[in-house]
Every structure is written in structure tokens, then in C-alpha cells.
Amino acid sequence: MSIYSKELSIEEIEVGMEARYSQSITDADIKAFAGISGDRNPVHLDEQYAASSRYKRRIAHGLLSASFFSALFGTKLPGEGSVYVSQSLQFKRAVYIGDTVEAIVIVKSVDLERRRVFFQTLCRVKNRVVIDGEAELYLPESRNHES
């Protein structure tokens, strides 16, 4: 048993299972993401620029909200030891500073033979979808310490 998360074996994972995470997006998150990614697009960082843009206010990087999927997969469902195979992302609406993003991953299908779990992945703000997509995770037989 890991101290990090309750792990489910692939046989315990069922269609419809889900995990959720919510976070309010702050200036600090956006500045930090700009620093890590190098994406210093002024629509994320510059109030004056953003005010005269189509968004009117500063918006978060799309991949900042998408990173919450990574957190859910790596720490909740399937949990540690799972391997991120693929992720698709449709950016539907802008996320603004102050918005609370709810990320949700839902099991759509399980391939026991290939040890794959397929997820629907979405982020919502006030119940409106801002990011939609799908993901594939691989669960190695030995997910924990090999010793």
C-alpha cells in the first residue's frame, strides 16, 4: 500500500468511475505557468493588452487547466504508477483569473488485455465546459516498487 494514494488494480476500475479536483485560478498560477512554459503571451500577463483584446480581461493558459487532469491521473485515478499515453484537448471557452476550475476524469472503457483505461476529461467553470477531451492511461502490472 502506498502512502500517496489508494491504488486500484485495473480489475477494480469500472466504467463510470470518476475523480474530481477544483482550484481557483490566481495571478500567481498564471505567472508561474508563464515562467515554466515560456508562454508570455500578453493576453495572460498584461492587463492593458488584455483589456483591449477580445477577452477584455487576462485569461489563463489552456494547458494550466489541463494540467489538473495530470494531477488526477497521477494521484487519484488510476493513481501512482499509471502511465500517461495520450490526451486530447478542445479548448471551448476562456478561463479568467478568479475562475474556479473543476477538472473531472471519468472512466469510459477499460481494456484489460492491453491494461489500458480510457477517460473522458473535462474542465468546467460554473457548470460550463471550458475544456473537453479524452485520455488513455496504461497500468503496468508492477506499478509499485519492484523490490
Next chain:
Amino acid sequence: MSIYSKELSIEEIEVGMEARYSQSITDADIKAFAGISGDRNPVHLDEQYAASSRYKRRIAHGLLSASFFSALFGTKLPGEGSVYVSQSLQFKRAVYIGDTVEAIVIVKSVDLERRRVFFQTLCRVKNRVVIDGEAELYLPESRNHES
């Protein structure tokens, strides 16, 4: 003319144009990404855990390398004012601390009528593809200050 980047109009964007960005992945990058995303999977953070995992060493979050695509789109090609519509990502190989990731975005097609630019997106480490995918960007007619 923006001080942030030389912008191309959609009519100036041609199939085969590309932009690149390289960065070495450090412990600081991974710690920062873990903090922003909440993805504290020990394979990213815990040397002892990683040593006994299939990877043998700590690996970077996949979306950390993918975030360099966001930087290229937002600041280089198409540049500021472009709108991220979608991104697909296949995580092919792990990226380790110390690896230098080269992110490349290449124009695959342009839809002038819908003002969309479609890209192949890839990250390489030592000339081996670690992430492959595609992206769609929308270029509003008014990308700059509306005033």
C-alpha cells in the same frame, strides 16, 4: 506592430513554416509544475520511489514538455492574439531531469476561410520523439488592440 512578436497575417502563413524552442528540464521545473498542477506523483518528485519504478530515475510531467507548444503558439507562430482551439498529445517516451527538450510546431495546413492554422507538434530529446501530436489555432481578424 507589437513589441512582443513579429506577427504574421494568416495570408502570410504557409505550409511547412515552423518554430522551435529548446529547454533543459531541471528539478526546479518539475517542482514548479507539481506545485501548479497538483500532480505530486512520486515518480516526478521522489528519487527513491523513482529508482524502484520502471523509469529508474525521476521523470518530468508530460504536460510540462507540452507546455512549450503553448509558448510557441502564443509568442512565435502564429504569435500573440492567436486562439488555442485544440491539441492532441501522444506521450511516446519519458523525459528525465537533465534532458534537453526541443519543441517544434510545423504548419500542416491553413484554412483561410475559417481562419484556422493546423500544426504538427512534437517534442524531441536527442532527436528521438518524446511527444507527438497536432494542434489547431484560430486567428481572429482583429488580433491586436481593438482601439
